[in-house]
Amino acid sequence: MKSLMVITALALTLSAPAASAAPAPALAKPTGDRPVGTAALARGDLFYPAVSASGKRKQFMTGAEAKAALAEAGVTTIPPSALTAVRTDAFVDARPAGRHLPLVVLSSGAELTSLAEELASHGTVVAVTGRTADVPAVLDSLLRSKWAPLIDPSRIGLAGRANTIDAVAADPRVGAGLDLDGTTDGPPPALDRPFLFLGTEARQPDWNRLTGWKRSLVVAGTVSASFTDLGLIGEQLGVGFGATTPAARVQAVAAAYVRAFFDEHLSGEPQPLPAQPSARYPEVGFARTSTPYLPAPTGDRPVGSTSVYLKDTSRPDPWVPSVPYRELMVTLFYPAAASTGPKTQYLTPAESAALLEGSGLDVPPDLLTTMVTNSVADARPGGRHLPLVVLSPGYTKPRATLSALAEDLASHGYAVAVIGHTYENSGQSMPGGRFAGCASCEVPHDSAFWRKLVLGRAADVSFVLDSLTRSKWGSLIDASRIGMAGHSVGGASSLPTMVADARVRAGMDIDGTTEVPLTAPGLDRPFMFVSHQLAATACAPGNEPWERDWAQLTGWKRWAEVAGTQHASFTDVGLLADEFGIDMGATTGGVRTQAITRAYVNAFFDQHLRGEPRPLLDRPGFPEVSFCH
Structure with missing residues (x-):
């Protein structure tokens, strides 16, 4: 007893x-x-x-x-x-x-x-x-x-x-x-x-x-x-x-x-x-x-979010040429005036089913519609002239998979635009009940494909900036303080975006192989690389694309590596893997990795968009983090 x-x-x-x-x-x-x-x-x-x-x-x-x-x-x-x-x-x-x-x-x-x-x-x-x-x-x-x-x-x-x-x-x-x-x-009964x-x-x-x-x-x-x-x-x-x-x-x-x-x-x-x-x-x-959840934001402000549909009639869709325009879905996160109201739905039933297809999980296809989020749907904004961070997700991943990071940034006083790059993810719900699948998945993934993907994302970002700053959301955003971060190919597209659009004042690549080389005269604006540990020892050589582009960065720059992580650890996918008991091979848990990611992303943009020095960027503040350069 x-x-x-x-x-x-x-x-x-x-x-x-x-x-x-x-x-x-x-x-x-x-x-x-x-x-x-x-x-x-x-x-x-x-x-x-x-x-x-x-x-x-x-x-x-x-x-x-x-x-x-x-x-x-x-x-x-x-x-x-x-x-x-x-x-x-x-x-x-x-x-x-x-x-x-x-x-x-x-x-x-x-x-x-x-x-x-x-x-x-x-x-x-x-x-x-x-x-x-x-x-x-x-x-x-x-x-x-x-x-x-x-x-x-x-x-x-x-x-x-x-x-x-x-x-x-x-x-x-x-x-x-x-x-x-x-x-x-003994074994438990069914319940x-x-x-x-x-x-x-x-x-x-x-x-x-x-x-x-x-x-x-x-x-x-x-x-x-x-x-x-x-x-x-x-x-x-x-x-x-x-x-x-x-x-x-x-x-x-x-x-x-x-x-x-x-x-x-x-x-x-x-x-x-x-x-x-x-x-x-x-x-x-x-x-x-049994019910997936996002960790609570660490800032002191309630968070709101809303979905924004954008249509660029100046160019055809790169993946479906028969469509003479480019459609995008953007989720805009921001500090809210109050914390009350229904929470934002993480994914629609169709998006959830598309993302879970082939995952091997024995779960209902609409499971991710039940994800516990922290942002209030269509809440009244609680600020004006805020710094804006644009987030771009990894290839085949819906924009929702960067929600934990976006909610956290918004809780610290940022406006955050997470872009759903149509036909480049597992599936995206569109206005009027339409559903756009992954048309780009049917294209051979050679070097020309990745170059087209990255440059297309740069064009998407510029169009989103044009649209938001001229819309009813314009007063929410300080157009002189815009940054960009992304995961995987979304992170890799940060450099081409900054080269093409001077409005993006600071950028971060989270574990994305840079497919389009940064050439002379390079880039003199702040930039940071964050990666999972690539070898048994920290900061082992071998990431040739990053080394190539590092030499062309002439402004403030950092290169950090997070031990015990895998590629998906930095996104909501890493959180979901832990919650459902899926072994991705990471030894640093999803919640811990998310805390590290949030801390460095916030510190980076605080310093370079707000002008507030952050010691975390000068010396590793977590034992899992090493500064490689």
Whole structure:
């Protein structure tokens, strides 16, 4: 039993005199605004919102319970008073407040008392039982008892530390389940209801048997005891159990995520915490997920975005000559006046199906329509005369795959135009329900093809600049502060774009082989190369196209390499690979690579479009980054 293992650890490191001399330990104080009441049940205890905080406080363990637990563990050096004296915040037999509240069953006994108090303080009824096997009987009894009016039988959840998933699958009354660093005997059952794993390591090898909403979250620096009251009590008595994250912090993290999970899946209240990583809780990593997400932007401004259709009648389409004009789709990101409103759809169903085709993933074709984004669709802009960064994606990749970077730039006060180069990606939805596939994919990919592709993208960028600066969005943009960055061939097209268009004041190539040589007189504007590590050692020679063009750059320039990354690591594709458990061969994770990419892109444009010096550009600020030149 995990609780007995924790008590045994206490015994090995704590003597009876020290325990009696220390102040009485206390459970984590509930954060909700409601007093908590408690009552004894036949198979445990009930916690609930109370009318007032008055009366006798609940005892954490009785003397008999403490003696029995210590005797079972063979512990003789800790007096039962070390456990019976723990201060709680629930009042015995307090009058209940509320009706038809959600119910959460915690199957772990007294060691989750503080979590029970926390949930109750926020308006949830909590039944604490000793074993998951008792859950059906507890529900039967509660729903037929005097407590029935307090409970909404359509909103029942279960959280526990042993065989939780089996108990959820076995009882259809349980609408959502949560494994709090628990154990499971044997393979899990099939389950189509929401389920969350929260613990010390990534859980559930048979991930595909869970067909509903699912997440596996890992809290760094923890051991199993960190998630229990006994871990918290041990910490107060001077026992750390080997954890590097304090138990009090882990309790706060666990309480926030457990509460958010049940608020969303029992009460239908969308919550950001289970959707994507949060800067408030950097200890929490998203190991596995069913709903893809973009990491939250790091800036302090809400982000809006809108789709813009542009038509260049001065030239035919380079890939479909029968079309006498060039059509482009652009997603414009910008600081928004407010953060409220529906979020931007990542891809249309047709775009999602086209991108996922041939991926080998056993997922619905419209999966990427559910991507959790951070920008508000068609939000009112929150600024004027902003520096503009144009982003160009890699070949065959839709413009949406640079959304994480675009949202981050916008959160720092940039306008960002991400170009969808029509017929050059897996597929793009157009106005009127039209869909443009990858016509260029049918053309032989020889050197002439790549040259045509890169120069065509340069023409696309100039047309986008002409169109945006003369449109209703013109007041959003400072035309004297324009930069460009891109990934793969989108990055490689930055140099030809800058040569052809003097309005682009600074450029960045993110892992793109430069197909069109930069010739004399070269380029005297700021430029930066960023690449994945090409060899076993950092900055090994061999990137001849970059070396060739480096010699022609006469202005400010940098060449950075990011260890442990692969080509797709710098885009949303790298994030998706991690979220779906796809091994791309990268040892630096997608979230980490995205953080590095965002940091350098922001620093580069801050320095060269805003005139704000950034030390990050003079010395590597991340251990994965090497400056090759």
